Amino acid sequence: MRHDGKEQANRRTFLKFAGxxxxxxxxxxxxxxGSGGGGDGPDKIVFGQPAAQTGQWDFLQPxxxxxxxxxxxxxxxxxGPLDADFEVVRRDTAVKPQEARSVxxxxxxxxxxxxxxxxxxxxxxxxxxFLQEQKTPVVTPWPGSNFxxxxxxDHGTPENLDDDEWVWRTVISDTVHTAGAAKRALxxxxxxxxxxxxxxxxxxxxxxxxxxxxxxxxxxxxxxxxVSQGSSSYQSALSRLFEADFDAFAVSIPLxxxxxxxxxxxxxxxxxxxILSDPLAQDELPKQVGSALDGAWAASPGDAGPSYDTxxxxxxxxxxxAEINGWTAPAWDATQVAALAIERAGEASREAVEKxxxxxxxxxxxxxxxxxxxxxxxxxxxxIVYRGAxxxxxxxxxxxxxxxxxxxxxxxxxxxxxxTIPAEELRQFVSEDEY
Amino acid sequence: xxxxxxxxxGLVTGSYIAIAAIGFTLxxxxxxxxxxxxxxxxxxxxxxxxxxxxxxxxxxxxxxLVAMAGGGVASLVLARAFFTPINDTGPVPMLLTSIGLGLAxxxxxxxxxxxxxxxxxxxxxxxxxxxxxxxxxxPVDLLGDLFVTSEQLVVVGSAVAVFVxxxxxxTRTDVGIxxxxxxxxxxxxxxxxxxxxxxxxxxxxVAGVLAGLAGVLIGIQTNVSSSTGFSHILQILAAAILGGAxxxxxxxxxxxxxxxxxxxxxxxxxxxxxxxxxxxAFFILVVVLLVKPSGIxxxxxxxx
Numbered sequence: 001m002r003h004d005g006k007e008q009a010n011r012r013t014f015l016k017f018a019g020x021x022x023x024x025x026x027x028x029x030x031x032x033x034g035s036g037g038g039g040d041g042p043d044k045i046v047f048g049q050p051a052a053q054t055g056q057w058d059f060l061q062p063x064x065x066x067x068x069x070x071x072x073x074x075x076x077x078x079x080g081p082l083d084a085d086f087e088v089v090r091r092d093t094a095v096k097p098q099e100a101r102s103v104x105x106x107x108x109x110x111x112x113x114x115x116x117x118x119x120x121x122x123x124x125x126x127x128x129x130f131l132q133e134q135k136t137p138v139v140t141p142w143p144g145s146n147f148x149x150x151x152x153x154d155h156g157t158p159e160n161l162d163d164d165e166w167v168w169r170t171v172i173s174d175t176v177h178t179a180g181a182a183k184r185a186l187x188x189x190x191x192x193x194x195x196x197x198x199x200x201x202x203x204x205x206x207x208x209x210x211x212x213x214x215x216x217x218x219x220x221x222x223x224x225x226x227v228s229q230g231s232s233s234y235q236s237a238l239s240r241l242f243e244a245d246f247d248a249f250a251v252s253i254p255l256x257x258x259x260x261x262x263x264x265x266x267x268x269x270x271x272x273x274x275i276l277s278d279p280l281a282q283d284e285l286p287k288q289v290g291s292a293l294d295g296a297w298a299a300s301p302g303d304a305g306p307s308y309d310t311x312x313x314x315x316x317x318x319x320x321x322a323e324i325n326g327w328t329a330p331a332w333d334a335t336q337v338a339a340l341a342i343e344r345a346g347e348a349s350r351e352a353v354e355k356x357x358x359x360x361x362x363x364x365x366x367x368x369x370x371x372x373x374x375x376x377x378x379x380x381x382x383x384i385v386y387r388g389a390x391x392x393x394x395x396x397x398x399x400x401x402x403x404x405x406x407x408x409x410x411x412x413x414x415x416x417x418x419x420t421i422p423a424e425e426l427r428q429f430v431s432e433d434e435y
Numbered sequence: 436x437x438x439x440x441x442x443x444x445g446l447v448t449g450s451y452i453a454i455a456a457i458g459f460t461l462x463x464x465x466x467x468x469x470x471x472x473x474x475x476x477x478x479x480x481x482x483x484x485x486x487x488x489x490x491x492x493x494x495x496x497x498x499x500l501v502a503m504a505g506g507g508v509a510s511l512v513l514a515r516a517f518f519t520p521i522n523d524t525g526p527v528p529m530l531l532t533s534i535g536l537g538l539a540x541x542x543x544x545x546x547x548x549x550x551x552x553x554x555x556x557x558x559x560x561x562x563x564x565x566x567x568x569x570x571x572x573x574p575v576d577l578l579g580d581l582f583v584t585s586e587q588l589v590v591v592g593s594a595v596a597v598f599v600x601x602x603x604x605x606t607r608t609d610v611g612i613x614x615x616x617x618x619x620x621x622x623x624x625x626x627x628x629x630x631x632x633x634x635x636x637x638x639x640x641v642a643g644v645l646a647g648l649a650g651v652l653i654g655i656q657t658n659v660s661s662s663t664g665f666s667h668i669l670q671i672l673a674a675a676i677l678g679g680a681x682x683x684x685x686x687x688x689x690x691x692x693x694x695x696x697x698x699x700x701x702x703x704x705x706x707x708x709x710x711x712x713x714x715x716a717f718f719i720l721v722v723v724l725l726v727k728p729s730g731i732x733x734x735x736x737x738x739x
Contacts, residue, residue, distance in 0.1 A: 054550050199710040226710035227701070230666040232451070232657050235444045236701035237709055256552045260657045267561050267584045288554055 042348045045084045047338060048091070048107030050118035055094035056229070056254040057120065057202075059282060062322035064141060064331040065090065067311070068117060070318045071335035071371075078372035081342040088335070089113060097126045108136050115338040115353050117331070121145030122201040124167060131166060137354045138167045139338045141330030141390075144174035144278070144301075145205040149435050153399025158358045161351060168357055168399035170337065170390060171330040172301045177278055178209030179429035180405030180421045181250070181299035185275055186217045190248040193275070194241045195224040196234075196261070198253035203229070206252040206277040213429050222246040227261070229253060234261040238268060248273035255280060259288045266292035275299075278326055286410040293410045300326040302404035302420055303390055305333070307369035311389030314370075329390035337361060337386050337393060340374045344384065361386050361395045391423075400435055402427070439581055441702040442695065447587045449694025450594035451656075455649035455667065456674035456686035457601060458642030464618040464681030465638045468518065468529040472537035473646060473671065474664030476513075478544055480506035480647025481659040485553045495555065499651045506647025507640040513540075514639040519632075537665075545661035552658035555651075560585040590652045597645065601683060610637050618681060669713070670697075673720050679733020688731045692719065 049068060052061040072088050080086045089111045093100040100123035107113040116136060121143040124131065128151065131138055152167035154160075185193060193214065197207035204226075211221050223244035227237045238261070241249065249272055251258060258280050265274075266289055274296035276285075281298040303324070305311075311332045315324070322328075338353055340360045345352030360374070365383030368374040374384045386393055391403030405426065407419040455477060462470045484502030487493045493501065517536055521528050564581040605611040613634050616624040625631050646664075653663060674693045678685025693716050700715040724730065 054545065058550050224706060226707060228710050228713055230662070232653050232667070233444060233448055236441055236698040236712075239440055239444070240702050240709060256658055256660065259552075259554075263559075267559055268582060269561060269563075 041082060042084045045081050045086050045339075045342065045348050046111055046113050047086075047088045047335070048104075048111055048113030048116045048118075049088050050093045050100055050103045050107065050116060050123070051090045052095050052120065053090070053092035055096065056200075056256065057095050057279070059255055059284070060279065060325055060327055062320070063325045063328040064118075066318060066320040066322040067141075067315055067328045067331040068335050069320070070311075070314045071332050071339075073318055074314050075335070075339050075371045078370075078375055081339045081371075081375075082346070082348055084348065086339065088117065093119075093123060095120050095122055097123050101127055101130060104131070104134060104136075108134050114342065114348060114350050115139055117334045117338065118142065120202060121147065121205055124148065125201055128167070135161075135166065135354075136350045137338065137341075137357060139334040139357065140167070140169050141171050141327045141334045143169055143202075144171060144177070144209075145201060146173060146175045146209055147201075147205070148398070149173055149175055149400065150398055153395060153397050154354070154358045156358070156397040158355050161354060164354055165399070166354060168334075168395060169330075170333040170388065170393055170401055171327060172391060172403045172405075173400055173430075173435065174205050174209035175213075175430055175435065176402060176423075176426055177299050177301050177405045178206060179213040179426045180407070181210055181275055182213035182217050182219065183421060183426070183429075184297070184299060184407055184419070185214060185248055185250075186219055188248070188273070190219070190246075190273060192220045192222045192246040194222055194244055194246045194249035194272075196237060196241050196249060196251055196253070197224070197226055198229040198257060199226055200229060200254075202279075203252045203254070203277070207250065210250055210252070210275075210277075216429065227253070227257075229257050231257070232260070233264060235264045235268060237261075238265055238270060242268075242270045242272075246272065248275055250275040250277070251280065252277035255282055255285060259285060262289045262293060262296075266290060281408040281415045282325070283323070283414045286413045286415070291412075294412070295409065297407050297409040297418070298415070299405050299407055299421070301330070301390060302406040302423075303329045304404040304406075304420060304423075305329065305389045305391050305393065306367075306387040308389045310369045329388075333386075333388040333390055333393050336371050336374075337388070339371050340368075340378075340384065340386055343371070343375050343378050357399075358395055360384055361393050396432075396435055398435060402430070402435070438699075441698045443581065443583055443587070445695035445698030446691065447583075447590050447694070448697055449691035450590045451649050451652045452667070452670050452674050452694055453594055453687045453690030454597050454645050454652065455671045456678070456690045457597070457683045458645035458649075459671050460675040460678065460681055460683055460686040461614070461638050462642050463675065464683075465614055466514075466518070466522075466635055467621075468526055468533065469672075470518075470642075471530070471533045471668065472513070472540060473533075473642070474666075474668030475537050475540035475544065476506055476510050476643055476646035477650035477653065477664035477667065478541070478659075478661060479509045479650070479664075480643075481650030481654040481663050482544065482548050482553075483647065484651040485555055485654055485659045488555055489553070495557065495655070499648065502651045503644045503647040506645070506650065507643040510639045510643025510646065511636060514636070519635075522635075541661055541665055548661055550661070552660045553654075554658050555655045557586060557655050562588075586655050589655070593648060593652060597648070598687060604641075605683065610634065614638060670716070673717060677720050677723055677730055679730030682730070682732040685730055685732025692723075692731070 091103045093103045116138045152165045155163045225241045276298035278300040286293045341353045341356035344356045365385040366377040391401045404423045405421045408415040409418045480502040483505030487501040488498035613629045674690035678689030696716045700712040
């Protein structure tokens with residue numbers, strides 16, 4: 001066989017192309033050219049969504065999933081962040097910390113998610129240190145826990161990641177809406193209340209927030225009873241609670257337990273004014289408990305953000321008929337704001353998202369109601385300020401938002417909004433340096 | 436609300452725990468295994484009941500009978516499929532198999548039954564007993580303002596019916612007498628010509644029927660979900676052990692002790708500690724077992 005120069009050159013050329021092709025293919029398999037590498041112009045950008053597809057809060061997930069899906073569609077219709085295909089991978093945590101830890105690892109390690117659009121208080125609080133180690137922004141619509149009032153966010157220094165705590169939430173804290181519940185209870189003349197709450201982090205957090213605000217407002221808590229969730233009967237606990245003298249009683253426990261508990265309350269004929277925690281403003285509750293619940297009310301995070309109409313229109317344009325709840329609009333905001341952070345950064349990396357979450361929501365700039373408007377403004381070289389659907393979505397230094405509170409009352413088997421308490425009236429309950 | 440009202444609550448709780456605990460303890464006493472999948476038999480029965488009542492729709496008593504039949508069939512089929520083949524391998528493989536089966540069943544029910552809770556459509560009536568004489572003793576009000584609901588009466592009435600039928604079965608029927616004989620000494624029972632496999636199958640059916648009934652009774656008070664049985668298995672286990680594992684009469688006594696402790700501890704624990712009533716029930720279990728390791732009605736084990 002002859003080995004002239006031309007043949008050798010051809011073979012080298014072939015090997016070069018084959019090698020380059022193989023390297024490119026291997027890089028694709030290894031994710032080197034994917035969304036997590038931080039290179040310009042990724043083909044695909046992935047966010048993760050730890051979700052409550054099963055478990056005691058699963059009745060709230062359909063609305064959040066539909067809002068997220070609507071946001072994904074909207075963002076892709078607008079060209080996607082950095083013109084890439086945008087995708088949200090959803091995995092079930094059942095709102096259990098151990099499963100949440102596993103899901104977060106999968107989303108970060110396997111799915112290459114640049115941001116996480118979920119996690120409840122019950123998961124974030126015990127996993128807080130673990131989440132810091134992931135160095136992946138968690139922009140979640142769920143947690144009301146006052147644990148996060150002084151944790152999370154960028155501490156007002158977006159470019160400096162050293163002081164960041166990587167958790168942001170687009171829903172108002174329990175501290176804010178329990179203040180609304182306490183204010184309304186006091187406005188109604190209820191100077192003494194009883195409190196009955198479940199024994200999980202979320203149920204306790206609501207009760208603690210309500211008790212603090214109520215007592216600061218001058219009210220007296222006559223009795224507080226904590227119950228084990230999942231019980232077949234709450235009558236002994238109710239018997240204990242109603243031995244005390246009070247005008248109204250606050251209930252903080254997941255929906256299925258609340259149906260049993262308030263069914264026992266109705267059967268026992270205990271009477272007095274029920275005040276419900278915000279997750280209980282679901283029509284299933286009065287439907288199952290019956291007319292005894294008429295007049296019961298819940299103070300929920302308000303849907304009074306400047307961009308609510310934009311959200312609602314997009315929400316109704318996607319498949320699904322999930323009921324809008326207090327976490328639905330915040331889920332839209334979480335997705336929008338994280339996508340805008342990537343667009344502003346000009347690169348697809350977790351650090352880029354973290355550095356830009358604050359700047360796209362605070363300060364001066366063109367006010368935008370959606371990713372589409374934000375992408376256009378950024379392309380024009382403007383700074384942007386996202387104005388959200390649930391709240392204005394202006395992140396505090398601790399990654400929190402502030403907003404109004406709506407009062408939803410049960411009557412005739414369903415809840416309806418009867419009053420909105422503006423955010424300004426609740427600011428006195430929340431110190432700026434502690435939120 | 437006083438002591439008497441909480442005793443009523445405790446008796447109601449004890450009643451449905453007792454029905455389930457009898458089935459659990461029969462399996463232990465006669466098949467000689469701790470069946471951790473037993474909670475899922477409750478769930479199966481509860482789902483059969485709620486679907487029968489809601490979709491067919493059948494009246495609640497008929498739906499309960501269908502649920503009992505469903506529980507019995509499920510129990511027998513699962514036993515034949517998973518436990519009978521390893522019957523001679525000893526208690527540990529049987530225990531591990533039951534744990535695995537329980538996990539598989541729970542997730543299967545979750546997948547097929549959906550994640551939402553389901554409810555029986557019941558009309559609740561509350562009966563009050565305000566006219567009773569006030570027998571207050573010191574600060575304790577024994578009978579003032581007592582109430583009971585129609586569902587609670589159904590639960591207690593069902594339990595009493597089960598106890599009567601069970602007693603009749605164990606003392607008056609050939610199958611029941613053979614069950615007791617097998618529980619005492621299986622080898623001797625076999626020598627005496629008892630068809631031990633038939634008796635085992637009978638135990639599985641009876642336990643499943645009781646689980647189905649207990650599932651429906653829990654369901655009419657709360658709801659039916661994939662975790663219905665799992666959330667009660669520890670109470671059932673505690674009642675069976677407290678009563679003396681293997682003793683149906685002991686299981687009844689143990690269940691009422693657990694029910695009363697749950698109700699009274701919630702009512703009288705210091706404020707802020709009422710959420711640990713289940714832990715108190717287990718504390719009582721430990722105390723009783725320290726005093727009487729064989730349980731309330733268990734037979735003492737004698738050294739050879």
